[in-house]
């Protein structure tokens with residue numbers, strides 16, 4: 097007698113999610129025009145004292161949230177933040193969802209050069225539910241031309257200048273013990289914007305070579321309506 101075929105459900109163990117979008121060249125051009133200005137202005141306030149980034153060759157600068165060339169980006173982020181909020185409650189099937197609105201309350205630029213890096217960190221936030229993110233405005237050729245293969249063996253340098261998320265263990269031999277590595281490396285591409293929960297740890301690997309790796313970072317809080 098043949099064994100009865102069993103129906104098997106696969107129950108995934110998921111923890112979180114990240115939004116990715118591309119803001120387009122027009123937004124990036126006007127942001128870069130503004131960033132070129134504040135980079136050249138010696139009165140621009142540094143944001144470095146609030147950050148862990150080891151940006152010694154470049155700079156980390158405060159961005160004005162009232163700047164005309166930044167407001168379109170703020171609107172995009174707040175709209176994505178609102179979508180993230182809705183998606184979260186839909187995904188968790190939690191019907192208690194209070195009405196809240198997303199607010200970008202701080203933003204800064206990171207101008208990195210060869211050797212600069214950002215160690216593993218999370219972000220604080222004004223509210224318990226908060227998002228953080230980054231947008232890429234300039235990427236050196238050496239990173240653009242790096243292989244899409246993430247393999248790090250033989251000192252490949254394949255993840256130089258990449259953003260790395262770490263949301264659990266990162267065992268190299270994980271698959272051999274049925275453990276899925278809980279990290280993800282992201283190749284920075286001009287115009288790409290990532291939005292993630294503020295508690296999610298991440299880092300940026302240094303790169304070697306010519307050029308500026310320019311990104312914008314920000315925090316989004318969620319305020320209750322009424």
Ligand SMILES: [Fe+2]
Nearest residue numbers: 217219298313
């Ligand atoms: Fe960060």
